[in-house]
Amino acid sequence: MSAEDLEKYETEMELQLYREYRDVVGLFQYVVETERRFYLTNSVRLEPRTTEGGDVYFEVTMSDAWVWDMYRPARFVRNVRVVTFKDVNVEELAKSELEPPPTT
Template identity: 65%
Template structure:
């Protein structure tokens, strides 16, 4: 496999992932971004912790879709993330009317 084949393969995976995201985003309530991953979730619990003078974040998500092209299954029941970086949580706007 040459470099161009590998780049085409990864581009195809990214396009498939984006299409899947577009298809499932309406099933979720929150978008969650950490320094390593992007998640869609229906329940989010964020706890700010400190130990030894360091502040860290403990994030627990339920009913989750994980943005990761290399995962065989992106839908998971729960995820626990511990990070020292900021966490961005946004509620997904739901339209009042859903068009077919």
Template identity: 70%
Template sequence: MSAEELENYETDRELALYREYRDVVHLFSFVVETERRFYLANSVDLQVRTAAGEVFFEVALTDAWVWDVYRSKRFVKSVRVVTFKDVNIEELTPAEISL
């Protein structure tokens, strides 16, 4: 596979992922961003934790969709994310859902 074919393949996968996002966003109530992933979810529980003087965030998501071009199954029943970086959680409104 040439470099151009690989780039075209990746571009096609990213476009397909965006189209999937556009098709499913109306099913969810929250957008959650971490430093590694982007999620859509219907339930979000954020807990700030400390251990050995370090602060970290534990985020539990229910009925979630994961923005990841390399996952074969993006819909998951529950997700637990632990991160040391900031977490951005936004509640979606009907106006934001209609793209």
């Protein structure tokens, strides 16, 4: 496979993933962004933890989630647990953001 073929394949996979995201985003209440992944979920719990050495890390648990990952064959996940030393961004989706624009 040439570099051009690989780039074309990855571009097609990203477009397919974006289309899937667009189709499912209305099913979820929260967006969770970690250092490695992007999730849509209906239930999220973020708990800061401290190691014995005083370092802070975060434990994120989610249920009923969709994972933005083009290499994953199954993106819907029942339960997710993420442990990270980086910041975690959790946003609640406003229903108005989820509605398609009106057609004229």
